[in-house]
Amino acid sequence: MNSTFAELLLQEYGVSQPEDIDLEAIAYDQGATIKYRRMDSCEARIIGHGTAAVISINNSSHPNRQRFSLAHELGHWVQDKGAISLGCARGDIGPHRSGLLNAESSANSFASQILMPDYLFRPLAAKQPLTFATAEILGKRFNTSLTATALKLVKLGHFPGMVACYKDGILKWAIPGPDVPRILQPVPALDDDSQAYALWKAGAQLDSSPVLQSADTWIDCEGAEDHTLVETSILVAAGVTVSLLWWKDESQIEAVSPQ
Ligand SMILES: [Zn+2]
Structure with missing residues (x-):
């Protein structure tokens, strides 16, 4: 299943703006x-047989997470209609777990795409700074979490960037944009000059204005040290930070890219 599938589905339902993405109506249909x-x-x-299924969602999770889980289960269903019985763990469901070739990963790709289809997201995101302030504005329209957005x-890839998640200061996962060379890897442990480090230590959300950093704080x-980002x-949970890194000045990207 590829991303286009979710987009075609939305277009079949006549979805022309983010607010029209009614997952419950689509699931019901x-x-x-x-x-x-x-x-x-x-x-x-999800438990399904023939053309009917029952999807159960954990109602104690954050509403955005419940929405992502519903999109994920819907991904399983449209892919595997017939006989299906799957319980998906918290760790299986998430927008950062979509790179592998398996059913969970495929359901996550579908979920990201049906919640934020390219044809609606791309024009709204164009030329917007790669910051959580932008993610917040778009997340409100698409009903998606800051991390997923x-x-x-x-x-x-409108601009080169990376999302990196740290737990207790240690790198948990990082996902770079399409134009970021693989040699640019995030630091394995948070640098104490980073805003994320301060957040982790404070244990509470601080001022989240963009900060210009020497690139060696992160990369x-x-x-x-000759470049900036x-x-x-x-802070997304106790001890867990998510950082959005943006090579606004692309000199580091250019310096490590093959000529
Ligand atoms: Zn699943």
Whole structure:
């Protein structure tokens, strides 16, 4: 399944603006009933047979997370109509887990695409600074989390950037945009000059205005100190920070790219 599939589905339903993306209506039309309930063993579940399915969503999670989980289960359903019985763990569902070739990853790609389809997201994101302030504005329109929206911004690649997540100061995952050379890897542990480090230590959201950083605060690469990047960071859970890095000045990208 590729991203176009979700876009075609939305276009079939006549979706022409973010506010029209009614996942529950789409699920219902696809034969799926949704139940929001307490779930202990997993984050979301789908049980389907023939043309009908029941999707259960953990109602104690954040509304944006519930929405992503619904989109994820819908991805399983449209891909595997027939006999299906899946319980999806919290760790299986997430916008940063879409690069692998398996059913969970494929359901995550579908979810990102149906929540923020390129044909609606791309024009709204054009020329907007690669910061969490932009992610917040777009996230409000698309009903998506700051992290999911930031990832979409980076993957679209209007500007070169990267999303990096740290837990207790240690790198958990990082996803670069399409124009960021692989040699530019994020530091394995948060630098104490970074805004993310201050957030982690404070344990509370601080001023999240963009900060111009020396690139070596974030990037583990020779000569990084000669370049800059723009950091915005947020605290998403206790000890967990997500940073959006933007090579507003693209000199570091140019310096490491083959001539
Ligand atoms: Zn799943």
